[in-house]
Amino acid sequence: MSFSSQSFSQEIVRALTECGYEKLTPIQQQAIPQARRGHDILANAQTGTGKTAAFSLPIIQKICDNPKPNSRFNVRALILAPTRELAAQIAKNIEDYTKYVPVSVAAIYGGTKMGTQEKKLEQGLDILVATPGRLIEHMELNNVSLANLEFLVFDEADRMLDMGFIADMRTIMGDIRSQPQTMLFSATFSSQMNKLANEILRKPKRISVSPENATADTVAHVVYPVDQERKRELLSELIGKKNWQQVLVFVNYKETANELVKELKLDGIKAVLCHGDKAQSARRRALDEFKEGKARVMVATEVAARGLDIQGLPHVVNYDMPFLAEDYVHRIGRTGRAGQKGHAVSFVSRDEELTLVQVENLIQQRIRRIQLAGYEPANRDALLTKMHTKPAFKDRRGRQNNPTAQSDAERRVRLHRAIKNRAKITKLKK
Known part of the structure; x- marks a missing residue:
């Protein structure tokens, strides 16, 4: 017609x-x-x-x-x-x-x-x-x-x-x-x-025109079970290995968005921010850079879940699962628009499994799980085994430590904190 x-x-x-x-x-x-x-x-x-x-x-x-x-x-x-x-x-x-x-x-x-x-x-x-x-x-x-x-x-x-x-x-x-x-x-x-x-x-x-609370048929949904502290590593790996060129990433907190953009840039991935603390002009510039391909990733809070019209956006990632299951529908609505194919990816930690079940009940669809080797979520038994099988020693302050159990992400976070603390101390001395 x-x-x-x-x-x-x-x-x-x-x-x-x-x-x-x-x-x-x-x-x-x-x-x-x-x-x-x-x-x-x-x-x-x-x-x-x-x-x-x-x-x-x-x-x-x-x-x-x-x-x-x-x-x-x-x-x-x-x-x-x-x-x-x-x-x-x-x-x-x-x-x-x-x-x-x-x-x-x-x-x-x-x-x-x-x-x-x-x-x-x-x-x-x-x-x-x-x-x-x-x-x-x-x-x-x-x-x-x-x-x-x-x-x-x-x-x-x-x-x-x-x-x-x-x-x-x-x-x-x-x-x-x-x-x-x-x-x-x-x-x-x-x-x-x-x-x-x-x-x-x-x-x-x-x-x-569609069942209430349904998602577009053109969107493929997948879930990656992963520990919260490994999500950033997993995101960088998927973007790099799968050569994703345009990715909209949703997080729940502005602080998470700020930190994630910094981490992605350290990994050589150009990323921009879109959240409520950014001025409207800054958000518009970020969106323009993302649309024009100058930035590979845009990290956004819920404020951007609606209203973003990005032609042919191929990938949406729920870095954090939304607080409300209904918001899942709004977030992934940025991809698979106007009959085009889209890809909705969710990183789900153990604390977010209940939200995932609520999402599946809402959209009346079981989402396919993909367990990526090296990113298997830890469980208590495995963690206890790991602690007993790897030698522990005491650091200079007498605290129990196990360096082999630390992930690269943990070491990086600790390094960033040390640099920030050193900068604060230097500033105070001045």
Whole structure:
């Protein structure tokens, strides 16, 4: 089914053709006709399925069919997204779709200057893409009016709930005086999500293109059982031996991300960082370097699990298993997009085995285990045997030590700590 079959204008079809869009994806086939008819929509769709076009194209066409002069601070369509990266990506896509039609688009999110955003809002906009927190800041300063809103979209609404935006979402909805056509898109559904949908949607058309909480069929999942302290070594070995050229690595903590990037660089692997402590400009530069192939690895926390659109990303690695099984779906949604093949790798220590079981139950699939020689997880019996069979001696401080039982990673960590401590001592002496 082609886009021209949906009665989109020639200008929109021309822009979509230049974007490389040929046929409608399943979510687009189901959502676009219902949205064109003005129905509220509750859609379950994974990332990479074409949902941005599914909700934005009907809005663009309706704005073109019913043009209105922009009035000061007024917004006709509002699209809410949980992260800066996702908001920026949605706005970029819509700008591409509206290349040949007079539709104004802007994105506002944290990490950029309020003044610059205020100037865009003051002119009035057809379509505004925003993160909840930054939008509320502008609302409090009377920089934006939602009184005459015609279209409202919640993209990746489940993520907004996970990030604690429910109060912000209600604040925003409380400022809307009209009854906009509302569309809610989510990769996963929960009781809280269903409750929210009942609050904001009116007789919605429910659309689902895949089983709830499922992952794309194009993604191959594998698990490497490994001790936590050996994960960095294993990552470097896989990248080197398998010649992985573009790898997105997810960790749970910013400190882990910082340390891992340093370690990878010591191994000769160019890596960049993407986490909440980095300025928006720095995160954008890191993403650009990663996309352009200047960096082989991007290490990210959960903040980047949504919104990153990296064309043809081949590998995603869960260096740490996510705290919530649902986040596994969001993380690996960065690969295997738009029908392309993807590779999802998870490093699982003994403490993370329960999370792995929860993930498998969620996606209704047993993930293949690969035990790489030399990286077998230690167990108590093996460790005790090892301690008894290798001679121990006392170091200068009289502590029991066993140098042969130390891994290269342990020695490297201790060396780094010693260097850092020496630097601190030198600084204090100065």
